[in-house]
Amino acid sequence: MKKLLCTALAVLATTLVTSCGGSSDDPSAEFKPSMDKNTKCSIKVVGDYGNFEALEAEFDRFNEYYPDVSLSYVKLDDYQNTLGTVLEGNDKPNIFFFYTWMIGNEKYAPAISHMEELSAAALKFNLDCIRPGLLNRDAQGKVFMVPVFSRTYGMLVNNDLFQKEGLSVPTTWSNLLTTCKSFADMGYVNPMMGYSKDSSSCWMNPVAYPMFVADLAKNPDALKKANDLDPAAGEYMRAALTAVGKLVDEKCVNMQECDTIGDNYTKVILRFFEGDVPMMICTGDTVSGTKKRESQSEAFIKAPFNYSFVPIPVTEQGGYFVDTASVEFSVNKQCDNLDMTNEFMRFLISDKELNQMASAKRLVAPTKAMSFDPVYAAFGNVPTERTFCPEVLGVKDPLAVQIRKAAHKVGKGELTVDEAVAMYGQF
Numbered sequence: 458m459k460k461l462l463c464t465a466l467a468v469l470a471t472t473l474v475t476s477c478g479g480s481s482d483d484p485s486a487e488f489k490p491s492m493d494k495n496t497k498c499s500i501k502v503v504g505d506y507g508n509f510e511a512l513e514a515e516f517d518r519f520n521e522y523y524p525d526v527s528l529s530y531v532k533l534d535d536y537q538n539t540l541g542t543v544l545e546g547n548d549k550p551n552i553f554f555f556y557t558w559m560i561g562n563e564k565y566a567p568a569i570s571h572m573e574e575l576s577a578a579a580l581k582f583n584l585d586c587i588r589p590g591l592l593n594r595d596a597q598g599k600v601f602m603v604p605v606f607s608r609t610y611g612m613l614v615n616n617d618l619f620q621k622e623g624l625s626v627p628t629t630w631s632n633l634l635t636t637c638k639s640f641a642d643m644g645y646v647n648p649m650m651g652y653s654k655d656s657s658s659c660w661m662n663p664v665a666y667p668m669f670v671a672d673l674a675k676n677p678d679a680l681k682k683a684n685d686l687d688p689a690a691g692e693y694m695r696a697a698l699t700a701v702g703k704l705v706d707e708k709c710v711n712m713q714e715c716d717t718i719g720d721n722y723t724k725v726i727l728r729f730f731e732g733d734v735p736m737m738i739c740t741g742d743t744v745s746g747t748k749k750r751e752s753q754s755e756a757f758i759k760a761p762f763n764y765s766f767v768p769i770p771v772t773e774q775g776g777y778f779v780d781t782a783s784v785e786f787s788v789n790k791q792c793d794n795l796d797m798t799n800e801f802m803r804f805l806i807s808d809k810e811l812n813q814m815a816s817a818k819r820l821v822a823p824t825k826a827m828s829f830d831p832v833y834a835a836f837g838n839v840p841t842e843r844t845f846c847p848e849v850l851g852v853k854d855p856l857a858v859q860i861r862k863a864a865h866k867v868g869k870g871e872l873t874v875d876e877a878v879a880m881y882g883q884f
Contacts, residue, residue, distance in 0.1 A: 488522070488803070488807060490523070492800055496526060497526070499526070500798055501550045501551055502530045502531070502552040503550040505537075506554075506784075507532055509532075510818075511814045512814065515810060515813075515814055519801055537564075540553065540565070541564075544567060544568055544791075549791060549792045550792065551789055551792040551794065552787070552801075552802070553571075553786070555785050555787045557785070561853075568787075571790060572788070575788065580802075580803065584603070586811070586825060587604065587823050588607075588780070588824065589849075591607055591780070592604070593782070605784050606745075606818065607782055609780060609821060610666065611663065611769055611836070612737060612738045612769050614765050615762055616763040618733075624636055628775050630772055637649060637707065637708070638707070638709075645734075645735060646714055647710065649704060649737070650711075650729065652715065652725045652739070656862050656865035658740075659864075660738035660739065660868075663740055663769060664700055665698060665861070667779045670779070670852055671845065672693050672697070674850050687881075690882075691877070694881060697860065697864065700771055712868070712869065726750045727753065730750065742820070744833075747764075747819065747832070766833050766835070775839070777843045777844070779847065780845070781848065788802060859884050862884035863878075
């Protein structure tokens with residue numbers, strides 16, 4: 458198990474580091490239409506994004522090959538509860554968002570029954586362009602969902618503030634604590650800001666989750682216990698939960714200030730753009746909204762600053778690069794115009810298009826030939842031993858739920874570390 462893990466991590470890290478900076482030179486990546494270019498039909502994609510300009514740009518590019526194909530994206534209200542109904546309805550979507558955490562949940566069984574096997578040889582999809590750890594395969598090795606974005610965890614840094622105050626961006630845990638103290642002594646109210654109201658998207662998870670999973674990766678028995686929700690696995694959360702508590706206790710994070718933020722996307726980004734917050738803990742999904750919000754922030758327009766997204770240095774060796782799928786697409790095998798739907802997917806699943814879409818959305822591309830948006834550049838320097846993919850390790854969603862909720866309770870002061878450890882499997 459340990460040999461396999463090391464091999465997987467080495468392959469992943471080599472892929473990440475050596476292939477940054479461009480798309481593949483493989484001629485097979487070039488899209489060649491296989492259907493009548495005069496085909497006239499409609500294709501609908503449904504998901505839970507409020508808007509998806511990056512995908513709509515891909516629609517326009519696809520129309521260069523098939524000008525009479527009408528493509529649209531529709532956001533479904535209450536996506537998690539309405540997806541099954543929509544797939545069974547009269548106006549069936551062609552493509553729909555799916556998430557790894559939905560697998561194994563009976564609630565999403567109807568959606569799974571609609572999925573086409575995307576690894577079928579006849580479809581000729583270039584799944585080889587995707588980083589292997591991000592491809593979810595069933596027991597038979599079949600693929601039913603393809604990642605179009607990946608995410609990681611870290612913190613946005615106001616680089617200009619660091620330069621102004623003569624400080625360096627921290628790269629170790631002890632340096633992080635001293636840096637926060639320095640900012641606090643200078644009068645900064647919240648050295649490390651983050652959204653804190655909801656456990657599903659609060660700042661505690663980007664701190665606790667990578668630490669917890671990294672510890673489990675060293676011990677296959679511990680990982681199995683954690684996946685099985687064995688109460689004994691709670692002890693493996695201790696270091697991660699202690700780190701969360703310490704950030705609050707050491708006044709690195711001001712919970713009162715964090716609790717005033719309304720959401721973990723627009724409002725937290727706009728708060729960061731006020732320019733008085735050195736560091737903001739979040740996920741890549743939040744980072745994806747920064748570029749667009751620059752023009753929505755009066756404070757940022759008046760006083761723009763340089764910022765970047767970097768690993769949170771939760772160890773003395775540095776931070777982690779957790780490489781995990783964000784949005785994944787599945788094809789509805791019972792939709793109208795299935796052949797053209799698959800043609801669009803064949804077009805989209807390539808180094809060129811996925812990298813382009815990730816760049817437009819400011820997320821990390823799921824491709825082997827990945828190119829980082831400059832804001833993510835620091836993650837290209839994370840070494841092999843601190844780079845991992847939860848899917849490769851076999852991390853299951855119930856495990857993720859436990860650490861997320863435990864960290865939230867500890868960060869909010871609702872549970873002590875000991876109490877949270879003892880409650881593993883009950884969250």
